[in-house]
Amino acid sequence: MQEKLKNTELFTALGDDALSLLANYFKVVNHKKGTILIHAEKVEPYFYILETGIARAYSIGENQQITFWFGQAGDVLLSYNSYINNKPGYENIELLEDSVLYQIHLRDLFELYNEHLPLANWGRKIAERELIATEKRLIDRSFKDATERYRDFIVQSPDLIKRVALKHIASYLGVTQVTLSRIRAACK
């Protein structure tokens, strides 16, 4: 495993032995830009950690896709409904750049969770951190207008602004692409 990944916030909390135990099960995989790693209509049996690249999670409606999450280096890519309920999910995950990932089968991961306490607590923290981030975004949808959300996004995710198509950022912020364009024109 790359040193830089070991130093992400997600891994520093794990002890060395938990880390090397986990590393035994990880398989490094490469995927091209455009790969759909997780399909909403399937039970997806893998848990991924992104080493390099950018990903987006999106749901498909009648006339549109809604991007509701972006993943960057060190983030976990997962179909939560597969993981928890062993059922197809609501999210697709697409790689927006050529990517390197660590892959582990959910079967193996759950076995580790049931054998190794620090890992079980590590899995708990992954979900808890994601929950806090998601709740804050939900709250921001009410407290802040689209312009404020866009400004915050620029500050908090400067990499994403540079590397992700604006149409995806628009739906992530909860507006249409036309509205985002207007906001950007007004900000100049």
Place this chain on the structure above:
Amino acid sequence: MQEKLKNTELFTALGDDALSLLANYFKVVNHKKGTILIHAEKVEPYFYILETGIARAYSIGENQQITFWFGQAGDVLLSYNSYINNKPGYENIELLEDSVLYQIHLRDLFELYNEHLPLANWGRKIAERELIATEKRLIDRSFKDATERYRDFIVQSPDLIKRVALKHIASYLGVTQVTLSRIRAACK
């Protein structure tokens, strides 16, 4: 612990020994309607499970409160930022009815998590389920208009519609009370 609580989805997954271990640490507490159980500006050291009653979590902005979560019997009440980061949170939790709760100190809960594997995995599932629910709500904010969200809410939470003030439901749905009133008038 009440039988009915043991039969909630949250507890049936736990084995009997994990349940009785947990029960040793729970203290039953009663609180009046209106009690603010969790304060956003404080590190709150307790984890609660609601036995009877209804609660809401809300954040305070400049001119308004936003209710972003409702808790019913069997749900966990918690300041996630206290729990995970040992820092003050973004959420207040208010009891909307006289309530009976199980209370455990975070110190004790973390000790259990570090000793007892089934409990650590139970804690993981609590956060994961909450995450799925929150992500779905965030996605619904984009896919569905306020009228559809209100109709869904009536179907999915018939108890809350009866027992919670509409001003709280309005902000939970992401609209003002005026808009909710208009929706309700149109639905008649």
Place this chain on the structure above:
DNA sequence: GCCCACATTTTACAAATGTTAAAAAATAGA
């Protein structure tokens, strides 16, 4: 029963955002 405090609805108007279509700009491939 009456009054008070609070919740909800209604109204009129303003602001923000969506929709559709088209033009302009950027990007990828041959």
Place this chain on the structure above:
DNA sequence: TCTATTTTTTAACATTTGTAAAATGTGGGC
């Protein structure tokens, strides 16, 4: 480089939602 495709912007108009204030409804205490 040139073309084809996709992305982004712009425009005009429709719709939804917000704001502020007044009116109405509701429940508890005296």
